[in-house]
Each structure stands twice: as C-alpha cells, then as structure tokens.
Amino acid sequence: MTVSRNLANPAFDGKPMKIESVHGVEFTYPTRRSSDSAGHSHPGPEGLGKLALLTITTDEGHCGYAFAPPEVIRPHVLDAFVRKVLIGQNPFQREHLWQALEHWQRGSAGQLTDRALAAVDQALWDLAGRALGQPVYRLIGGYRDKVQAYGSTMCGDELKGGLSTPEEYGAFAETLVARGYKAIKLHTWMPPVRFAPDTGMDIKACAAVREAVGPHIPLMLDGYHNYSRTDALTIGRALEKLNFTWFEEMMNEQSMASYAWLAGQLDIPIVGPESLSGKHHSRADWVAAGACDILRAGVPGVGGISPTLKVAHLAESFGMNCEVHGNGAANLAVCAAIKNCRWYERGLLHPFLDYDEVPTYLNSLADPMDANGDVHLSQLPGLGEDINFDYIEAHACA
Ligand SMILES: O=C(O)[C@H](O)[C@@H](O)[C@@H](O)C(=O)NO
C-alpha cells in the first residue's frame, strides 16, 4: 500500500508575509436609497452616497479589500488602532489580529466598533483568498456553490405605489415570486411612518402577501423592533395561522428575557438576535436562555466573517440554524460555507428600485440571482467583489 506523495510545490518560501500598509479611501456614488430617522432605508431622489474602501497590502504586493461606511474606518480608527495592530504582522494570523483588536475595543472609548473589526477581518479573508487564488467561501467551508435567496423588502413607507398598504405588499410579493424568489421576508411599517407601529396593519400586510403568493411560499416577518410582549404575541399568533416560517426582531433585543418568554408562548420559530451587540458572546447567552429557535448573525454586525462563523458553529452544536443577516459578498460567502443556514438575505427590495442594477463602484453584482432564485458564488479569488478601482479613484473624496 503506497502513500501519495505531495508533488505540488508549496508556494510558501519559508518567509511569512507581512502587512505593509492599511489604507481607507472614501468615495461618492449615485444612489436613490436614503435612510430615515431610525436608520431604515427607503427609495428617494437620486443623491450622492458615501462609502469607503479599506485596502490591506502585504510586502509581497498582495491586497485585501472591504467596503465599509467611511466613519467606521475613518483616519483616526486606522491610525489609533488598526495600523498599530496590523502593520508588520502576518495577514494569515487573522484570529491573533482579531483578538488584539477586540481586546482594544474596551479601552477605545467606543471608537473601535464591531463594524471596524468586521471590515478588517473581511479584508484579511479577501487577502487570503486573493493570495491563494481561491474563493473565500471555499476556504471557510465550501458547503455549496449556490444559495437560495429570500427577497427581503424594505420597511414600509407612505409612498403611493410603494409599500404603503397591505395590498401594495401583496402586489410586490407577486413580482418577487415572478423574479424567482422562493421566499419573502416583510419589513413592515415603523416610525417615523405616521401610523406605525400598528399590529393590525402588520398582520394585514402579512395576510395580503400570503393571499398573493399562495400557501407554499415561505414567508417571514421582521417588523417594528420594539413591540411589547403582548403585542408581539398577538402578531405571532396571527403569523402561525398564516403559516409563516419565522418571526424576527419584534421586540427590543436588549431584553433577552422577553424573547425567552415569547419563544415559550409561540410555535413559530423566533429568530435572533440581529442588531444586539456582543458578537458570538451574546448569542451564546441567547441559546442558553432559550431566547431564540434560530440564531442570527451578520458579518458587519458581529465583527467579521470569523465571529460569524463562530456563531454558525455554535448554532450547529445546538442543532440550530444560523440565518445570516444581510446581503453582500461576505455574508453570501458565509451562507455558502456552512450547512446550517437556509437562506441568503437578498435586499433590501422595493417596487421603486432595481436591486439588480450594478452599483457604479463594482463591475458586476456580488450576488447575481438566476430565475430559480439561486445566488451563485463568484469563482474569483477572494470574496469575489469585482471592484471598479478606476471609478473609486475618480470619485475619491479629497
Ligand atoms: O434595521 C435595519 O436596518 C434593517 O431592517 C436591516 O437590518 C435589515 O437588513 C434586516 O433587518 N434584515 O433582517
């Protein structure tokens, strides 16, 4: 019995790579998405959005990239924390670098955020993939090469013909099914919409969508995030009658006890926490407290791809799914890497906006979806973002 000898010459020459520079470039791009006073996005007049591209470069010329809000990776954050931890270090030692940054968060007076850790971790994974010539989703697990998407609507609004009535939700749901989506999540009305919150309107919107798409399309509700326990129970019982698949962020996620109470009252799976801080640490407490039936984590929200994987593996250890929060190349890579995530959240969607329009700073979509509702992973090395560097340079802010 012979043993195969490894014939491939390892690329490694014994000299570990070192991070040589960390840069952030802020740039503008046209957008018709604007945020309301609660941070929820809605369609609006075309304006200029601002984004930043984080670039980590090694002494061998390898680069890793991550997009982030400019304030997250502003010069002070890069100067005071990120460069001090990263420069001179081996970019493949992600866990060491991430732990060093997390350690510094406590003493950063709130300046070093989870989203900053996420941008750094994401860029380091992108760099690893580009250096090794492999898509990141394969490096972190490679469970599948395509992931089914659910259409995640924007929050409700007061725009005629938009998402201003239950009937408009129903009509939009029909177009989403026709586009290929095999599941739909509603974000319903929230303040500053004048009549929100309104349990009756939320239930009517869910009933209108169920009526529009029929009994076999999985539906989920992610509505107003601060209902009382009793209001949340009222909605939850209505969703059970409408055969909804999960109920998400219906109360303040800082009250884990409220979620444990509600999960004990309802049969419909409770999903969370989404927006709660605490990374994988707080999510372990939710599992221990029985506060959710399905865990939730998104790369920007929990501090990167690395902690999102920790949440997914925690969930799997308890026989739970971890539904990844949000769209984008990094979240998609995690969805494709693991078994215990049913859907990719594609959105946020609105009748007035074409989600399939490629942003000006990319050459192609990070999450193209076919007519069957499958999102196919890019085979480009790294996270697969086809970045339009010329556009970014031409529209860089001074
Ligand atoms: O609260 C928001 O900004 C949006 O609802 C956003 O988080 C949305 O992506 C969501 O809740 N997904 O589940």
Ligand SMILES: [Mg+2]
């Ligand atoms: Mg949500």
